[in-house]
Amino acid sequence: MAECTDLSISPSETPLVAIALGSNLGEPLRQLRSAVRLLAQTPGIQVLACSPWYRTVPVGPPQPDYWNGCLIARVQLSPWALLATLQAIEAQFGRQRQAHWGARTLDLDLLLYGDRLIATSELTVPHPRLAERPFVLVPLAAIAPHWRHPLLGETIQTLRERVGDVGIIAVFSDDVGETTFATAADRPLPEPHE
Structure with missing residues (x-):
């Protein structure tokens, strides 16, 4: 997929969106990859970049570890139509x-x-807990480090550095084709491509 390096949006362009993906039941990695393919095939959605997949400690009641990632897309859908599309894919x-x-x-x-x-x-955008969740900020910073949070005015990379790597326990890159288990502190994140 193409890299997402310029996150400026002119009024005449279709907007860029950031979407978080997560799964911890069934076959998480297969489901996440399938969801990205479905989004890329959806009219009005052009997937530009997808982060590596990270295995993360769950938030909430006892449950299996999650696999998480983020993607960037250009959309020709309203926020509410996009939300309905995301919920329909979840239901599938x-x-x-x-x-x-x-x-x-x-x-x-x-x-x-x-x-x-x-x-x-x-619908609340930006996502109300975006700035406090390592399992979202780590993958989002891997593909969109310079995107500024519209309420806080800080870049995704700055927010990611603030929350740290707590709970990030593995990374999987579709480009490499292998899983490397390490704490995020032991393995630096890929450098963003400018």
């Missing part, structure tokens, strides 16, 4: 919303929609 993978922060087959969260600020009963 058997997502059931039973327990808050519970285990799931697939979780797709809209993190950023350009520099838009949205606060409705069904």
